[in-house]
Amino acid sequence: MAVVGIILIFTFVISAGLPLFFKVGPYRFLFGMEWRPTGGQFGILPLILGTLLVVAGALVVGGSAGVVTAIFLSELCPQVLKRTFKVVVELLAGIPSVVYGFFGIIVLIPFIRSQVGGSGYGILSASIILGIMILPTVTAIAEDAVSSVPIDYKLAGLSLGATDWQTIRQVILPAATGGIATALVLGIGRAIGETMAVLMVIGNAPQIPDSLVKPVSALTSTIALDMAYASGDHRTALFAIAIVLLLIITLLLISIRLLHARLGSAE
Amino acid sequence: MASEVKFEKVDFYYGAFKAIDSLQLTILARKVSAFIGPSGCGKSTVLRMVNRTNELVAERTRLEGRVLIADENIYDGVDLFSLRKKVGMVFQRPNPFPKTVYENIAWAPRIHGVKRTDELDEIVEKSLKRAALWDQVKNKLKSSALSLSGGQQQRLCIARSIAVNPEVLLMDEPTSALDPRATARIEDLVEELKADYTIVIVTHSMQQAARISDSTAFFLSEGAGRPGRLIEFGETERVFTNPSSRLTEKYITGRFG
Ligand SMILES: Nc1ncnc2c1ncn2[C@@H]1O[C@H](COP(=O)(O)OP(=O)(O)OP(=O)(O)O)[C@@H](O)[C@H]1O
Numbered sequence: 001m002a003v004v005g006i007i008l009i010f011t012f013v014i015s016a017g018l019p020l021f022f023k024v025g026p027y028r029f030l031f032g033m034e035w036r037p038t039g040g041q042f043g044i045l046p047l048i049l050g051t052l053l054v055v056a057g058a059l060v061v062g063g064s065a066g067v068v069t070a071i072f073l074s075e076l077c078p079q080v081l082k083r084t085f086k087v088v089v090e091l092l093a094g095i096p097s098v099v100y101g102f103f104g105i106i107v108l109i110p111f112i113r114s115q116v117g118g119s120g121y122g123i124l125s126a127s128i129i130l131g132i133m134i135l136p137t138v139t140a141i142a143e144d145a146v147s148s149v150p151i152d153y154k155l156a157g158l159s160l161g162a163t164d165w166q167t168i169r170q171v172i173l174p175a176a177t178g179g180i181a182t183a184l185v186l187g188i189g190r191a192i193g194e195t196m197a198v199l200m201v202i203g204n205a206p207q208i209p210d211s212l213v214k215p216v217s218a219l220t221s222t223i224a225l226d227m228a229y230a231s232g233d234h235r236t237a238l239f240a241i242a243i244v245l246l247l248i249i250t251l252l253l254i255s256i257r258l259l260h261a262r263l264g265s266a267e
Numbered sequence: 268m269a270s271e272v273k274f275e276k277v278d279f280y281y282g283a284f285k286a287i288d289s290l291q292l293t294i295l296a297r298k299v300s301a302f303i304g305p306s307g308c309g310k311s312t313v314l315r316m317v318n319r320t321n322e323l324v325a326e327r328t329r330l331e332g333r334v335l336i337a338d339e340n341i342y343d344g345v346d347l348f349s350l351r352k353k354v355g356m357v358f359q360r361p362n363p364f365p366k367t368v369y370e371n372i373a374w375a376p377r378i379h380g381v382k383r384t385d386e387l388d389e390i391v392e393k394s395l396k397r398a399a400l401w402d403q404v405k406n407k408l409k410s411s412a413l414s415l416s417g418g419q420q421q422r423l424c425i426a427r428s429i430a431v432n433p434e435v436l437l438m439d440e441p442t443s444a445l446d447p448r449a450t451a452r453i454e455d456l457v458e459e460l461k462a463d464y465t466i467v468i469v470t471h472s473m474q475q476a477a478r479i480s481d482s483t484a485f486f487l488s489e490g491a492g493r494p495g496r497l498i499e500f501g502e503t504e505r506v507f508t509n510p511s512s513r514l515t516e517k518y519i520t521g522r523f524g
């Protein structure tokens with residue numbers, strides 16, 4: 001069933017978007033600097049860059065915070081607090097995307113406007129919001145990875161007179177690298193696919209930015225915004241963007257597979 | 268340098284549960300002392316008192332009385348890190364780090380301040396030789412420790428402990444996961460090491476205790492929820508041939524536990 005669904009989606013998206021690749025040419029589509037679909041310019045480089053920057057920013061914010069939270073939860077936090085913290089993290093995962101976007105508009109954007117500059121809409125805001133959104137994913141999976149490192153290692157390290165931190169950093173984390181990497185890759189996947197909250201705070205200007213507070217556009221947000229009115233080549237171009245997204249996600253999933261295969265054989 | 272370990276009127280609690288009742292025991296330096304007794308009588312607990320790792324495996328622990336290493340009370344304002352450096356521990360399941368053979372040994376000395384590579388090389392070689400493992404691993408120092416056999420892994424763990432020059436070496440059923448040949452090699456090693464260390468070994472094998480220990484301590488708990496007590500402690504040969512307690516006799520002749 002799932003397989004059929006996936007095949008259907010892929011076939012549909014590809015057949016709807018592929019014509020544009022041929023019309024514009026894959027190079028001019030992927031690396032064209034100008035996205036002005038109503039004026040016949042179909043270069044999605046600004047959108048790709050927008051997505052990459054925002055996702056990288058989210059990884060810096062949410063990835064590091066997620067890994068730190070995971071270490072705290074599995075190694076340092078007393079049992080009693082642990083449950084409370086886990087519930088909080090799970091709640092974070094259950095909040096609808098639009099609420100994050102709303103929070104961004106009401107709280108984050110005015111803050112950034114006054115503290116950092118610009119309109120507030122842009123890469124920085126989107127990165128922070130996305131960072132918070134991927135936090136639960138990263139935390140949950142990284143926590144799994146860190147706590148599945150046998151307690152024997154920790155006991156061995158501490159019994160040799162090492163400090164908690166030395167043991168965590170030099171024994172436990174290296175032993176959990178595979179799982180932590182998986183957590184980060186899944187975080188990236190979540191960040192790439194996220195649409196609503198990004199759309200609300202990113203500013204939606206398909207330009208190549210020169211600072212972190214410049215508004216940009218992402219692949220997903222462009223599809224969501226334009227789909228409402230696009231027709232003709234413009235509409236086809238949106239499907240072509242969807243193909244690019246599918247490709248990126250597929251690559252990510254393959255990289256997780258490879259990661260696991262390599263770790264599996266190293267054990 | 269090997270040191271004497273002394274327990275003075277020690278009560279030990281996990282939360283509200285009293286696991287050990289008024290333990291009075293002196294473990295001699297440069298000797299092998301065996302802890303025997305049925306499961307749950309507190310052997311591991313007593314062992315872990317010596318490097319204060321009970322507090323790592325349980326959240327609320329409490330100790331009354333004094334535990335002295337070389338006449339210093341280790342439950343009174345002692346630095347935990349230098350204590351644990353002074354007291355090596357070998358576990359039931361071999362637990363080398365998922366690192367190279369070399370790194371397994373070099374890690375702790377480096378943590379404790381040895382920086383120079385040639386010095387570390389020397390420590391690695393010396394420790395592995397001391398653990399009778401050098402000849403087998405000298406060509407695979409850069410391989411993962413997890414690629415060694417179980418017995419080799421356990422000797423690597425012994426070498427890892429030795430690398431920081433401990434005074435006391437604690438071993439909690441170090442051969443229970445090993446086959447008879449690997450067990451024999453560990454036993455030989457223990458006999459050799461006692462010249463330099465105070466060794467305490469927990470074992471479920473009467474034969475092992477009889478073979479390698481100089482003194483034997485027999486612990487017993489009178490049932491679930493009751494604290495473990497030291498029933499008898501003395502020279503191994505005497506304890507096995509002429510135990511002073513009926514309970515010891517019952518245990519070593521296999522009538523309970
Ligand atoms: N981490 C812990 N938290 C609470 N109670 C514990 C803990 N570890 C041990 N105990 C209890 O303390 C008592 C002594 O346990 P201990 O593990 O020291 O016995 P042992 O003689 O080593 O047993 P075995 O031969 O099975 O290893 C048991 O009743 C056990 O349930």
Ligand SMILES: [Mg+2]
Nearest residue numbers: 310311312439
């Ligand atoms: Mg035990």
